Amino acid sequence: MPKNYAAVSAAIIEALGGAQNIDAVTHCMTRLRFVLKNPELADAATLKAISGVLGVVQSDNQCQVIIGNTVGAAFAEVLKQLPNQAAPDTVNNAPVKSRLTLRRIGAGILDALIGTMSPLIPAIIGGSMVKLLAMILEMSGVLEKGSSTLVILNVIGDGAFFFLPIMVAASAAIKFKTNMSLAIAIAGVLVHPGFIELMSKAAAGEAVTFAYIPVTAVKYTYTVIPALCMTWILSWIEKGIDRITPAVTKNFLKPMLIVLVAAPVAIVLIGPLGIWIGSGISALVYTIHGYLGWLSVAIMGALWPLLVMTGMHRVFTPTIIQTIAETGKEGMVMPSEIGANLSLGGSSLAVAVRTKNPELRQTALAAAASAIVAGISEPALYGVAVRLKRPLIASLISGFICGAVAGIGGLASHSMASPGLFTSVQFFDPANPVTVLWVIGVMVLAVVLSFVLTLILGFEDIPADAPDAAKKPQAQSAAATARAAQS
Numbered sequence: 001m002p003k004n005y006a007a008v009s010a011a012i013i014e015a016l017g018g019a020q021n022i023d024a025v026t027h028c029m030t031r032l033r034f035v036l037k038n039p040e041l042a043d044a045a046t047l048k049a050i051s052g053v054l055g056v057v058q059s060d061n062q063c064q065v066i067i068g069n070t071v072g073a074a075f076a077e078v079l080k081q082l083p084n085q086a087a088p089d090t091v092n093n094a095p096v097k098s099r100l101t102l103r104r105i106g107a108g109i110l111d112a113l114i115g116t117m118s119p120l121i122p123a124i125i126g127g128s129m130v131k132l133l134a135m136i137l138e139m140s141g142v143l144e145k146g147s148s149t150l151v152i153l154n155v156i157g158d159g160a161f162f163f164l165p166i167m168v169a170a171s172a173a174i175k176f177k178t179n180m181s182l183a184i185a186i187a188g189v190l191v192h193p194g195f196i197e198l199m200s201k202a203a204a205g206e207a208v209t210f211a212y213i214p215v216t217a218v219k220y221t222y223t224v225i226p227a228l229c230m231t232w233i234l235s236w237i238e239k240g241i242d243r244i245t246p247a248v249t250k251n252f253l254k255p256m257l258i259v260l261v262a263a264p265v266a267i268v269l270i271g272p273l274g275i276w277i278g279s280g281i282s283a284l285v286y287t288i289h290g291y292l293g294w295l296s297v298a299i300m301g302a303l304w305p306l307l308v309m310t311g312m313h314r315v316f317t318p319t320i321i322q323t324i325a326e327t328g329k330e331g332m333v334m335p336s337e338i339g340a341n342l343s344l345g346g347s348s349l350a351v352a353v354r355t356k357n358p359e360l361r362q363t364a365l366a367a368a369a370s371a372i373v374a375g376i377s378e379p380a381l382y383g384v385a386v387r388l389k390r391p392l393i394a395s396l397i398s399g400f401i402c403g404a405v406a407g408i409g410g411l412a413s414h415s416m417a418s419p420g421l422f423t424s425v426q427f428f429d430p431a432n433p434v435t436v437l438w439v440i441g442v443m444v445l446a447v448v449l450s451f452v453l454t455l456i457l458g459f460e461d462i463p464a465d466a467p468d469a470a471k472k473p474q475a476q477s478a479a480a481t482a483r484a485a486q487s
Contacts, residue, residue: 017041294407301403339402375420
């Protein structure tokens with residue numbers, strides 16, 4: 001039954017401490033992501049008790065509310081119910097200051113990365129799917145290699161990746177509360193044809209300098225970290241220049257100085273540093289893959305649902321994009337997701353077969369379809385596996401075994417879309433047709449193995465005439481809020 005997201009959103013906002021306690025909100029594929037002024041005002045138990053909320057993840061001043069595939073509808077209602085500016089008019093809602101620690105620094109970096117990349121995922125997936133379509137049409141002989149239609153399809157699919165620094169800059173500008181047009185303009189320098197040509201000359205050994213300062217030869221297309229770091233630095237440069245420019249000159253002098261300072265800093269320092277950081281992370285991940293081989297894929301397959309639960313799976317997005325851009329494929333993280341996603345789907349199917357609760361059966365069937373067909377596993381993870389616990393154990397075991405099989409088969413993704421039935425073509429290698437059999441085998445194994453393991457391990461069913469174990473006494477206040485909004 002469709003949820004009344006006006007009521008659900010009102011209950012969520014109230015449980016987070018009210019609109020005045022919300023500093024910012026965005027969403028990804030399945031989650032509402034809130035930044036809170038005072039995280040102590042958020043009531044996690046009440047949030048979890050709201051009908052329509054699959055789970056809650058809290059970290060410092062961040063609160064992620066898992067909704068599922070209909071998160072867009074919930075987000076639209078949240079925006080309607082939040083004022084343009086949440087006025088911190090009470091002492092209790094003032095931001096809570098705490099001392100700087102390595103943990104908070106790490107949490108801040110993770111939040112910046114996830115908060116910047118999450119809004120870009122639809123464009124990345126859309127581009128990936130178009131590239132997959134082009135690959136299918138070429139493999140099947142529908143389009144000849146080099147045909148103009150095929151070239152245009154590849155360009156359409158590649159647009160989001162080639163201009164990724166610009167997209168990252170725009171998204172990061174919102175995250176860091178700096179001028180978006182200036183951030184885009186500076187990121188545009190990094191992918192400007194003239195600058196790309198200059199970097200090609202530098203890579204060939206020609207000396208390239210800016211004001212007598214050597215410029216490192218770097219290719220910025222398909223990258224994330226340089227534009228992200230650059231936009232963060234821009235937010236501080238903008239504040240500094242705003243302080244020193246006279247009011248009468250701010251309309252023209254301020255933006256000129258910002259661009260003149262920020263762009264060279266990006267070209268000479270921040271850009272190369274960002275590339276080195278990104279390359280270092282990629283090198284670390286794939287050094288582990290080089291040493292452990294198929295075992296690394298198996299371990300990642302078992303850990304993936306746990307990473308999704310904490311939101312840390314988005315950390316791998318820049319690494320995957322950069323690896324595919326440099327080598328044409330990615331053979332550790334993406335293959336592990338095949339078993340992880342479809343195992344959650346298989347476990348959900350087993351729950352749907354075994355449960356005597358009609359509502360849980362409906363939830364489990366929808367979650368299984370989402371995980372198996374579309375590769376979106378969070379409804380299955382939060383709506384079924386975490387809720388019943390033993391299906392999660394079955395999924396982790398199955399994810400490990402299927403990851404091992406995918407690693408042994410040498411599967412690698414040529415694009416970046418969440419692995420599922422419709423996106424499995426990204427693992428097909430035109431030069432090695434046997435990969436088709438490996439992919440089909442891993443997918444079937446994941447669903448069947450997790451299904452059987454869930455039936456063997458069993459689970460404590462939720463009685464149809466009893467409230468969900470997750471529904472605490474606080475649910476009464478959330479339900480009252482929902483009823484009030486519906487009336």
